[in-house]
Amino acid sequence: MPAFARASARQFGAKRLFHASMLRRMEDPYKILGVDKTASAKDIKKKYYQLAKKYHPDVNKEDGADKKFQQIQDSYELLSDETKRAQYDQFGSAAFGGAGGPGGPGNASGPFNPFGNAGGFGFGGQGGSINLDDLFSAFTGGAGGGFRGFGGAESARARPGPQLYKGDDIEIVQSITLEDASTGTTKNVKYSVVDECGTCHGSGLKAGKTSETCSACNGSGSTVHLMQGGFQMASTCHTCGGSGVVIPRSSQCSSCHGEGVVQEMKTYNLDIPAGVADGMRLRVGGEGDSPVVRKSADVRTQRGDLYVRVHVKENPNFIRNKSELIYSAEIPMTTAVLGGKVPIPTLGGARININISPGTQHGDHITIPDQGMPMLNRPNVKGDMRVNLKVRIPRAQDATQTMLFEALADSLGDKQAKRIYPPISEVREDEHDQSQPGLLKRLFNKLTNHHDKK
Numbered sequence: 001m002p003a004f005a006r007a008s009a010r011q012f013g014a015k016r017l018f019h020a021s022m023l024r025r026m027e028d029p030y031k032i033l034g035v036d037k038t039a040s041a042k043d044i045k046k047k048y049y050q051l052a053k054k055y056h057p058d059v060n061k062e063d064g065a066d067k068k069f070q071q072i073q074d075s076y077e078l079l080s081d082e083t084k085r086a087q088y089d090q091f092g093s094a095a096f097g098g099a100g101g102p103g104g105p106g107n108a109s110g111p112f113n114p115f116g117n118a119g120g121f122g123f124g125g126q127g128g129s130i131n132l133d134d135l136f137s138a139f140t141g142g143a144g145g146g147f148r149g150f151g152g153a154e155s156a157r158a159r160p161g162p163q164l165y166k167g168d169d170i171e172i173v174q175s176i177t178l179e180d181a182s183t184g185t186t187k188n189v190k191y192s193v194v195d196e197c198g199t200c201h202g203s204g205l206k207a208g209k210t211s212e213t214c215s216a217c218n219g220s221g222s223t224v225h226l227m228q229g230g231f232q233m234a235s236t237c238h239t240c241g242g243s244g245v246v247i248p249r250s251s252q253c254s255s256c257h258g259e260g261v262v263q264e265m266k267t268y269n270l271d272i273p274a275g276v277a278d279g280m281r282l283r284v285g286g287e288g289d290s291p292v293v294r295k296s297a298d299v300r301t302q303r304g305d306l307y308v309r310v311h312v313k314e315n316p317n318f319i320r321n322k323s324e325l326i327y328s329a330e331i332p333m334t335t336a337v338l339g340g341k342v343p344i345p346t347l348g349g350a351r352i353n354i355n356i357s358p359g360t361q362h363g364d365h366i367t368i369p370d371q372g373m374p375m376l377n378r379p380n381v382k383g384d385m386r387v388n389l390k391v392r393i394p395r396a397q398d399a400t401q402t403m404l405f406e407a408l409a410d411s412l413g414d415k416q417a418k419r420i421y422p423p424i425s426e427v428r429e430d431e432h433d434q435s436q437p438g439l440l441k442r443l444f445n446k447l448t449n450h451h452d453k454k
Contacts, residue, residue, distance in 0.1 A: 189267070
């Protein structure tokens with residue numbers, strides 16, 4: 001019995017059908033897998049891999065391991081199908097035929113089957129059976145690609161030619177710096193992937209061994225169940241998963257236990273383009289999971305895709321707004337009043353001098369062209385850098401600075417400013433007047449362009 005659910009593979013042209021009778025003996029699938037009802041498909045898949053590996057009959061020889069492994073498979077087969085999971089969440093096992101199970105005693109029909117549990121393949125009466133694919137083709141002249149209205153899927157073995165299975169997509173997160181986003185970078189991303197077994201090359205067989213015809217369905221891939229009223233219901237063979245063949249344990253590849261796939265860590269060199277934004281998803285085609293299906297002449301496989309969501313870390317100096325970079329520069333009050341030059345860092349590490357105009361106000365900004373972020377797929381076209389100016393107001397550190405600020409307040413006519421010393425206008429010019437403090441006298445002389453006489 002396979003360690004991975006074939007139902008997780010997405011098949012084009014045919015889908016593996018949910019086994020119609022498993023719910024009669026299956027407990028709560030969430031409980032069996034040990035997951036919450038809110039668990040994501042990825043979490044359910046991860047938990048299934050862990051349990052399947054633990055209880056696989058080739059690994060676990062304890063009594064009851066086979067039964068536990070079968071329950072794990074049944075549970076995952078249900079929960080990995082979004083439609084059937086939704087039906088189970090709403091109606092429980094009744095969604096697939098009621099308490100008696102599909103086709104069981106006391107069961108006329110399930111709420112999702114207008115033909116009284118006709119099943120995924122066909123129904124009939126009085127010992128006969130009708131294939132719904134053939135019936136539908138008779139009405140459509142063979143067009144339509146198979147009958148899907150009863151049971152939600154078509155027979156994987158009803159259509160000629162190899163079937164295409166596609167593996168799951170994988171999504172991971174890769175963090176980069178703002179500098180990396182500006183220049184572009186290459187990162188070695190590591191992630192867990194379901195890959196083709198390198199030992200058996202996906203066949204699931206030991207060297208020189210072959211698969212055998214499934215004895216449960218005689219190679220047809222489906223089994224027929226007798227229902228009430230003499231009707232018959234065909235469903236996917238639960239032993240071979242619809243393939244019609246099985247691999248005996250003695251013939252199974254020792255690396256993948258007959259699955260054809262293994263779970264392993266993979267490294268991929270990812271090129272991240274310049275201009276990438278936080279939250280962007282980069283698609284790498286064909287680097288996702290391989291489909292969980294054994295390779296054969298009747299099976300074609302296609303790997304899923306890898307999606308990398310880019311997380312751009314915050315920068316301590318710059319804020320990004322699309323292609324614009326924003327930098328906050330603090331300048332002295334004297335520079336704001338008198339004007340001057342202020343050095344500004346760039347994202348690349350260089351420093352450039354910007355001119356500050358006299359009378360610059362707190363909150364003014366200066367725009368520096370071509371110093372922002374590059375446009376995505378246009379690395380030579382860059383946005384601007386916006387420098388927001390913050391005027392730093394100093395605290396007077398000594399008496400000289402205090403008197404200078406008071407003198408500035410006098411010259412500006414600021415009568416609200418607090419003062420310690422008398423206004424400059426009250427300082428007398430008499431050099432012999434000893435009533436004025438020496439420091440204040442020297443300040444007066446400096447401001448009035450006088451010089452102390454020696």
